[in-house]
Amino acid sequence: MVYDLIVIGGGPAGYLGAERAGQAGLNTLLIEKRALGGVCLNEGCIPSKTLLYSAKMYDNARYSEKYGVVSENVKFNHDKVIERKNKVVRTLVAGIKAQLKKSNVTILEGTGEIAGRSSEGYEVRINNESFIGKRLLIATGSMPILPSIPGVKEGMEKGFVLTNREILDIKEVPGSLVIVGGGVIGLEMASYFNSAGSKVTIIEMLDHIAGNNEREISDILMKTYEKKGIVFKLSSKVVEVKEGMVLYEYNRERASVEADKILMSIGRKPVVDGYGLERIGVEIENGRIKVDERGRTNVPGVYAAGDVNGYSMLAHTAYREAEVCINNILGKKDVMRYNAIPYVIYTNPEVAGVGETEETARQKGIEVEVSKISMRYSGRYLAENEGGDGICKILIDKKYRRLVGLHMIGNYSSEIIYGTAAMIEMEMRVDDIKEIVFPHPTVSEIIREGIFYL
Numbered sequence: 001m002v003y004d005l006i007v008i009g010g011g012p013a014g015y016l017g018a019e020r021a022g023q024a025g026l027n028t029l030l031i032e033k034r035a036l037g038g039v040c041l042n043e044g045c046i047p048s049k050t051l052l053y054s055a056k057m058y059d060n061a062r063y064s065e066k067y068g069v070v071s072e073n074v075k076f077n078h079d080k081v082i083e084r085k086n087k088v089v090r091t092l093v094a095g096i097k098a099q100l101k102k103s104n105v106t107i108l109e110g111t112g113e114i115a116g117r118s119s120e121g122y123e124v125r126i127n128n129e130s131f132i133g134k135r136l137l138i139a140t141g142s143m144p145i146l147p148s149i150p151g152v153k154e155g156m157e158k159g160f161v162l163t164n165r166e167i168l169d170i171k172e173v174p175g176s177l178v179i180v181g182g183g184v185i186g187l188e189m190a191s192y193f194n195s196a197g198s199k200v201t202i203i204e205m206l207d208h209i210a211g212n213n214e215r216e217i218s219d220i221l222m223k224t225y226e227k228k229g230i231v232f233k234l235s236s237k238v239v240e241v242k243e244g245m246v247l248y249e250y251n252r253e254r255a256s257v258e259a260d261k262i263l264m265s266i267g268r269k270p271v272v273d274g275y276g277l278e279r280i281g282v283e284i285e286n287g288r289i290k291v292d293e294r295g296r297t298n299v300p301g302v303y304a305a306g307d308v309n310g311y312s313m314l315a316h317t318a319y320r321e322a323e324v325c326i327n328n329i330l331g332k333k334d335v336m337r338y339n340a341i342p343y344v345i346y347t348n349p350e351v352a353g354v355g356e357t358e359e360t361a362r363q364k365g366i367e368v369e370v371s372k373i374s375m376r377y378s379g380r381y382l383a384e385n386e387g388g389d390g391i392c393k394i395l396i397d398k399k400y401r402r403l404v405g406l407h408m409i410g411n412y413s414s415e416i417i418y419g420t421a422a423m424i425e426m427e428m429r430v431d432d433i434k435e436i437v438f439p440h441p442t443v444s445e446i447i448r449e450g451i452f453y454l
């Protein structure tokens with residue numbers, strides 16, 4: 001069978017790409033070896049957010065007294081939380097399946113393997129059957145990086161070392177949990193298990209958490225979580241794991257911390273091996289598929305989108321990259337831009353941002369002016385966040401007075417940030433933003449407030 005397009009991988013990049021292609025009339029085949037929806041739906045974005053919402057409800061109930069609401073005997077049922085998470089995942093996966101069917105996409109379960117190229121197109125084998133695609137979209141995603149630290153491999157086999165896949169299905173809340181890596185995934189998991197009752201320790205090699213985030217915001221987040229009982233070991237390197245223990249080095253001295261379970265979350269790497277990319281000569285650079293701004297690899301008709309190209313490793317980036325690929329396949333010129341991709345950390349409080357930070361602006365030689373404002377200037381924030389110390393940082397380009405970055409910590413940030421991304425995308429200037437009417441009272445008004453300081 002000859003298809004117009006074969007998509008390998010059914011995560012956000014793959015299923016959305018297939019859907020758009022099918023809707024546009026391309027005869028499309030989608031191949032997924034594990035679960036439709038990929039990491040995002042099955043073991044990433046959605047399961048983690050479902051868990052975090054339960055934790056937030058629990059915390060709201062437990063600490064409602066300062067809002068004049070007294071709740072007693074509040075209990076947390078982890079089993080029920082996992083059950084509900086599975087239900088949410090099932091519903092969404094079924095929705096994607098239905099949507100793909102409606103878009104006339106053929107779905108096949110199995111591992112897609114590129115066998116070679118003929119005059120008709122690219123040959124892909126699934127379970128010993130051959131299919132030809134005039135074009136390919138590679139969307140095989142990413143997998144956790146597992147360092148070669150002594151004990152990690154054995155710990156995985158014995159079940160006390162986990163990745164995001166296992167921890168999101170864990171049957172019992174561990175008494176103590178050590179998280180190796182203080183990035184977004186580590187912090188979100190720390191947030192859930194801290195609320196659920198684990199004694200959580202985060203070991204991070206850098207001297208700060210949350211990666212390349214605005215440093216002030218990372219510091220506020222860390223202080224908030226320290227108050228909630230999470231222990232942070234910064235500038236510390238894990239050197240060995242044993243059952244019940246993690247050994248690390250700080251200031252060249254060895255120390256250890258007890259751990260019933262250990263979550264490895266030091267980053268993810270693109271999946272580029274084992275399915276025949278080399279047979280058609282797809283160029284790999286630094287462990288990721290090299291693509292241009294239209295999502296094209298070096299091989300004609302072969303595109304790659306999502307985590308596999310290693311650019312941004314976020315589901316919403318994957319969606320847009322897939323759309324760019326399909327548009328170009330359909331002959332519409334479309335290019336990928338990375339300057340206005342928002343990010344969110346779904347901790348409590350939430351952190352969100354888009355565009356340059358002070359540090360990245362400095363690195364790029366962009367002179368910026370910064371407006372930093374306490375979230376307490378927002379009436380709604382004050383009404384809903386007793387004792388909250390959130391901030392919003394707005395960065396504008398000094399030369400053109402255009403918005404180039406915005407970063408905030410405080411709840412609702414996750415829902416607000418897309419508007420700011422649109423402002424950056426539209427290259428809005430301070431004076432344009434001043435004319436926008438924000439609903440009152442909302443936390444989003446903080447942006448309007450902050451912009452008037454510039």
Ligand SMILES: Cc1cc2nc3c(=O)[nH]c(=O)nc-3n(C[C@H](O)[C@H](O)[C@H](O)COP(=O)(O)OP(=O)(O)OC[C@H]3O[C@@H](n4cnc5c(N)ncnc54)[C@H](O)[C@@H]3O)c2cc1C
Pocket residue numbers: 008009010011012013014031032033034035036037038039040041043044045046048110111112113139140141142164185271275305306307308313314315316317318
């Ligand atoms: C714990 C966690 C939380 C996250 N939270 C968020 C979040 O809140 N927001 C956000 O934007 N991002 C989040 N992410 C990142 C997000 O999950 C990824 O960016 C997104 O899933 C990337 O989509 P993708 O389609 O590129 O790849 P994936 O989702 O990794 O999907 C790739 C698919 O390809 C399949 N596959 C691989 N090789 C083959 C083959 N040879 N044949 C057939 N199938 C194959 C795999 O089985 C997989 O299903 C999170 C990630 C994790 C781990």
